Amino acid sequence: MNSKEITIQISEAANSLNLKKWDYGASFSNDYSVQVDKGEAKQLKASQKQILTLRVWNESNLVGITTTSDISESGIKKALNQANIASDFGNNNERTEFSPLAKDPIEFKDSKKRNPVGIKKLLTLLREAEVKLLESHDSIKSVPYNGLSESFYERVYANSDGAFRSYTKSQAALYLYARAEEKNKKPRSSGSVKLGYGVEDIDVESCIKDASTKTISHLNYASIKTDKYLICFSPESFLTIINAFSSMFNARSILDGVSLSNKNSIGEKLSTEALNIYDDGLHEKNISSSPFDGEGTPTKRLCLINKGRLENFIHSESTARIFKTIPTGHAGLGSKVSVSPDWIVVEKSEENTDLKTSLDHSKYEGEFVYIEELNAIHAGVRASQGSFSLPFDGWLYKNGKKISIESATVAGDIKYLLKNIVNIESNQEVTTSGISPHIWVDELSITGDA
Amino acid sequence: MLSSQIKSNEIVFGSCNKDLLEEIISYGIELGADFLEIFIENTDNSSVLAEEDIITSVSPSFGRGAGIRIFKEKKDGFVSTNDLTKHGLMRSVSQAIEMLDITENKKKEVFNGLNNHRDYSLSKKKWINEVPSIHEISEKLLVSTKSLKKNNKIITRKGSYSRNLQEVIIASSDGTYASDIRLHQTVGLNVIASDAQYRSSGSRRFGSSGMPNEFRLWDHEKAANDVFESSMNMLYAEYVDAGQMPVVLANKFGGVIFHEACGHLLETTQIERGTTPFENKLNEKIAHESVTAIDEGISEGSFGSLSVDDEGMEPEKSVLIKNGILKKFISDRAGELRTGHKRTGSGRRQNYSFAAASRMRNTYIAKGEHSKEDLINSISDGLYCKSMGGGSVGATGQFNFAVEEGYLIKNGKLTNPVKGATLIGEAKEVMTKISMCGNDLELAPGFCGSISGSVNVTVGQPHIKVDSITVGGR
Incomplete structure (x- = not known):
């Protein structure tokens, strides 16, 4: 069945069960991946997956939901029945409706969908990459974590009010982790x-x-003394921090009492005036971009921090209604609709005269810690409290030398971090989770065992 | 002898699928596979969330699918699908054969048919009717969140429940033919406390396997008191000063440190990758002599227990470390093939879309002879980690763990609560520094994410003392 046929089938099954109001989100994917070990194929994988999430509204306009991988005729009927039963427990205090934007036109850029190259080609390419990486330096003895994959998927949203959206995409990923x-x-x-x-x-x-x-750059390593340091965050590590504390921008988190912000925080000064942060799911560099969210709301660019001040929250249909605004295209379909950012873009604003522009990671000769990558986010971030204590990979720059740091953590508070940004470099870099320049922060605690 | 008559063109749960399974396995072996395994599952899950004094989410889900794995020498091809028809499964076999580039028709392996069906599900079919209804769950969760409302500093109260019922069929070309029904239930409580600029949080999770009545027996009042006290104790806590110090790790979830820092490095997947420092250390001392560590899947009702693993083997009790000496690795089929370590009934996966891998089950440090007080009294200046958060281990064995609830130890006594502590170290080194084990072993449920997805486990230990570890703070 294709997505149009599934929509018809759901509509017919809903009619037969006297369910007048429903919507669904679905994804259908084919994934292929390979792993190698010293020139040999290790594991080759292929998967075909389908996931359907169905919501129905009962006569009291309360919502129930079911998720299933069974999209046979009987599977769809069972899902509708289960959703209908679940609707008896629907949340009367915070009702959910269709997004008012679910039928608005959406921006369809060229999806740049590619054709599959096939497992054999993936294997050949990964084998070659592994060999080249092993040959790149005598000390590199293995590539224990590696993989090359390609995915082809379709995402669909439709509802009983006539909304129907669908798009197809392809995506490939290569990771090489050497030892x-x-x-x-x-x-x-x-x-x-x-x-x-x-x-x-x-x-x-x-x-x-x-x-x-x-x-190789981590071969020359040393422990670091516990102290406060001037820190330069790589684009990737700064985006990791911003994403970890994105509940600051999240209307759902505010309503749930787990955000550092509240309903009245718009306009609050969070940082230097030089900082702008956007959420831009449709950015041309975002390979995973989606033209609509789980409720069918079109994705759009939204300013989160403008010249250091909180500018907007991200919303689903229900949070937008409570906040008396419109959905922003950040909803995930669920019994309780989730809200999350798409793709963060960090920029230097026009108001940047207070920055210490001499702090440039490629030129600065003073002492600082460069944080390349933050680890164990799930364990070391207390988003509701604003604190973090995270292990990282990085280097200490001191007396013109660059030494890899062994086993250390950086700890602090997100509000302190944002307020103590002392430079935002000019060049933005594209990462897998967004775009950011290097960001300099003064006086963060580093724990080492020197 | 193979059955030649095909009775069904689709896998039907609760029925005999032997003929169809044999035909599919024969097909793969005849095409040149050395080994073929089929894992088929049918799931029926639900979760409920209570926030403050209302139910905000009820999420049922169900699904089915199959994972087919073919080995050719030491490499394997894995295909997963939602299509459980004969045609769909045959197509998956063909796809795996093609991926592995098996072109020779010369048949090497012989499939002699499936053995007698080992049906572990016989006494479990009634479970689905014995688990609490959504209505019953909702009522108890609401009573639980109400119990958390003990003062006006508690600003957020949540109670959550999830139930996973998984029916599995496992068949492979060595004759393995087993089926089982697994039931896992978890319930958790979370609070956030706030007073002016101070904030703290508290959480506890409980879980069981194979005990449909367990949620009804859960002492929600005790749990609520525990979570409330933890959040109040931590509300005005100062940040811990960073440094090297001795620590005492509490029992139950304190065992996460062994799970993350050492347990993962004893899985044969780590030997395959060459990422464990313990690879060639069998029968050598890798830990302090006070440490004996066990991984098993047989404790009744424990979250990591199972009747049969996802490769059709009954789980065994594996003594990993005996008095500091490394005795065994945790192994699955691929691990045995690639590293030579015998399978331990530890082949596990999140669901049909993952190939099984060697994974921990109920993993714990055995009890010692000391009381908790003995351990604390032995420290003049250190940290007591009463409740641990999550953690991770890097590719070279460095680990870190967040401490959710910590107290300073001064002159052998517990003193002020401290927050923001992270324990940092290296597996190889910390294992030699566990110098005292308490006599109060307890297990705690958790979820472990790794190569074959998220699986149910328990971690556990008695109170233990680590002589010196780096504590990250401010």
Whole structure:
């Protein structure tokens, strides 16, 4: 069945059960991936998946939901029945409706959908990449974590009011994580991930080079003394922090009492005036972009922080109604509709005269810690309290030398961090989770065991 | 002898699928596979969320699918599908054969048909009717969140329940033919407390396997008191000062440190990748002599227990470390094939879309002879980690864990609560520093995410003392 046929089938089944109001979100995917081990194929995977999430409204206009991978005729009927039963427990205090924007026109850019190259080609490419990475430096002994994959998927949203949206996409990913060993030293690891619309779009050579350079750069390591340091966040690590505390921008989190913001926080000064942050799911560099969210609301660019001040929250249909605004295209379909950012873009605003522009990670000669990548976000972030304590990969720059830091954590508070931004470099870099320049923050605590 | 007559063109749960399974396996073996395994599942799940004094989410879900794995020498091809028809499963076999580039028709392996059906589900078919209804769950969750409302500093109260019922069929070309029904239930409470600029949170989760009545027996009042006290104790806590110090890790979920820092490194998947420092250390001392560690899947009702693993093997009790000496690795089929370590009934996966891998089940440090007080009294200046958050281990064995609820130890006594602590170390080193084990072993349920998805586990230990560890703070 294609998505149109599924919609007809759901409509007919709903009619037969006297369910007049319903919507659904679905995804259908085919994924292929390979892993190698020292030139040999290790695991080759293919999967065909379908997921259907159905909501129905009962006579009291309360919503019930069911998710299933069974889209047979009987599966759809069972899902509608289960959703109908669940609607008896629908939340009367916070009602859900169709998005008022579910039938608005959506911006359809070229999806750049590619054709599958097939498992054999994936295997050949990954084998070659592994060999090149192993040959790039004597100390690189293995590439324990590696993979090359391609996915082809369709996402659909439709409702009983006549909304129907669908798009198809392809995506490919390469990751190479190398392990380097030298005599009388601890093994060191690092890696690189590259995404593309298809395998041909992935810059394999730069992935190999990044993985090799990063891994080798950690060979010369030392412990760091526990103290407060001037920190330079890489674009990737700064985006990790912003995403980890995105509940600050999230209307759902505010209503749930787990955000640092409240309903009246719009306009609050959070940072230097030099900082702008947007959520831009449709950005041309966002390979995973989706033209609509789980409720069918069109995706759009939204300013979250404008010249250091909180400008907008991200919304679903129900949170927007409570906040007396319109949905922003950030909803995920669920019994309780979730809200989350798409793709964060960090920029330097026009009001940037207070920045210390001499702080440039490629030129600055003073002492600072460069945080390349933050780890264990799930364990070290207290989003509702604003605090974090996170292990990281990075280097100490001191006396003109760059030394990899062994086993250390950076700890602080997100509000303190944002207020203590002392420079936002000019060049933005594209990462897998958004775009950001290097960001400098003064006086953050680092714990090491030196 | 193979059955030649096909009785069904689709897998039917609760029926005999032997003929169809044999035909599919024969097909793969005849095409040149060394080994073929079929894992088929049917799930019926539901979850309920109570926030403050209302039910805000009821989420039922159901699904079915199959994962087919073919080995050719030491490499494997894995295909997953939602199509459980004969045609769909045959197509998946063909796809796996093609992926592995098996072109030779010369038949090497012989499939002699499936063995007698080991049906572990016989006594479990009634479970679906014995678990609490959504209505019953909702009522109890609402009573639980009400119990959390003990003062006006509690600003957020949540109670959550989830139930996963999984019916599985496992068949493979070595004759394995088993089926089972698994039931996992978890319930959790969370609060956020706030007073002026101070904020804290508290959470506890409870879980069981194979006990449909367990939620009804759950002592929600005790749980609510525990979560409330934890959040109040931590509300005005100061940030811990960073540094090297001795720590005492509490029992139950304190065992997460062993799970993350050592347990994962004893899975054969880590040997396959060359990422464990313990690879060639069998029968060598890798931990303090006070440490004996066990991984097993047989404790009745424990969250990581199972009647049969996802590769059709009954789980065993594996003594991983005995008095500091490494005795065994946790192994699955691929692990045995690629590393030579015998399977331990630890082949596990989140669902049909993952190939099984060697994974922990109920993993714990065995009890010692000391009381909790003995451990604390032995420290003049250190940290007591009463409740641990999550953690992770890097590819070279470095680990870190968040401490949710911590107290300073001064002159052998517990003193002020402290927040923001993270324990940082290296598996190889910390295992030699566990110098005292308490006599109060307890297990706690959790979810472990790794190569084959998220699986139910328990972690556990008695109170233990680590002589020195890096504590990250402010």
